[in-house]
Amino acid sequence: MRVLFAVSPGLAHLYPSSGLAWAFRVAGHDVAVATSGVSTAAAAQAGFAVREVSPGADFAAVFRRSGSAEEKARAMRELGLAVAENPQTPDTILEKFARVSDLMLEGTLRFAEAWQPDLIVYSRLQGAALVTARALGVPAVDHGFSFLREGTLPERYLPHLTPLYERVGVPAELPSITSLYFAPEHMMHGEGEGWSMRAVPFQGGGTLPDWMAEPKNRPRVCVTLGTTVPRVSGVGSLESVLGAAADIDAEFVLALGDDPDLETLGTLPDNVRLVGWTPLSTLLTTCDAIIHHGGAGTTLAALHAAVPQLAMPHGADNWINAAMLERCGLGLNREPGDVDAALLKSLLHDEGLRASVRDGARALAADPGPDQMVPRLLALAGK
DSSP: OEEEEEOOSSHHHHGGGHHHHHHHHHTTOEEEEEEOTHHHHHHHHTTOEEEESSTTOOTHHHHOOOSOHHHHHHHHHHHHHHHHHSOSOOHHHHHHHHHHHHHHHHHHHHHHHHHOOSEEEEETTOHHHHHHHHHHTOOEEEEOOSSEEETTHHHHHHHHHHHHHHHTTOOSOOOOEEEEESSOGGGOEEEOOOEEOOOOOOOOOOOOOGGGGSOOSSOEEEEEOTTTHHHHHOSGGGHHHHHHHTTSSSEEEEEOOSSOOOGGGOSOOTTEEEEOSOOHHHHHTTOSEEEEOOOHHHHHHHHHTTOOEEEOOOSTTHHHHHHHHHHTTSEEEOOGGGOOHHHHHHHHHOHHHHHHHHHHHHHHHHSOOHHHHHHHHHHHTTO
């Protein structure tokens, strides 16, 4: 069978579906990725055949906000709080991703017409995939990348995509859609039908540094804000974390990607190690805790590693994810200004929390993996 993975530009959209793409390849099926932007090189690095469907497109312009870093952070926070209060993708986001989909539509459709996939797996909000699946008459699989169910999302999205259908002469109708959730049922939030699958955490490859190949001599804590927060609103929210870290007998690994702007943080404590892009899943196998922004991919990777988490929500679905951590006994949910040394000691040494996290990791491991999902997806295409 031929399976096309149609992915929006952005690592948070590509990486969650990589495990399923590998599972199809291992089972002997042909896989290609249709994407753009940073996801193009990332998909190739992950070992997939990839088609850049909209070279040169300025996706950043779709999401660009004017104003200072503080104003951007405030807007990001307000949007995230709105999602927490009304757990669904806001219309403003649907509108922006419809514009992204419009930039990717022609390239995605033309490649699919040439390659003739039997099934299209798409990252949620990749509207070009919905148009393409309807044009080719093949089923589509909505591969989720968050802990939020949204059973009505395709219907809400369709009016935003209608001009795309009309532009390429395809009836403005949804294809057959099956939703695939990347976490166990009890961790999901919201309403909607779908299949649960244990996703495989993946954050890209990389060469591991010497210090990760040596035994550690004290507890280690990963500190990260994902790929979006540092770029949009900076790293100032870590000021209280790093201030408290100076009083903790532990090593804090500050994983903020390549070339972060650390000016607002001042001089780092002696027990803080600044690193560039590092494969998070592997780093977490050496850690005793993680402090992060509440991103879904980071949350899931930490749970796979059975690492207690401290989430400090910043935007998007972060508040939903952070609330899930506390509800399921997997970590703590705090505002950045509420972090102090006592909280960090609890994160590292609370045995009740650590036992609950181990139970959560075992529950996650019991869910069917991508390899077990492949036969069910084959059946969708009549194979």
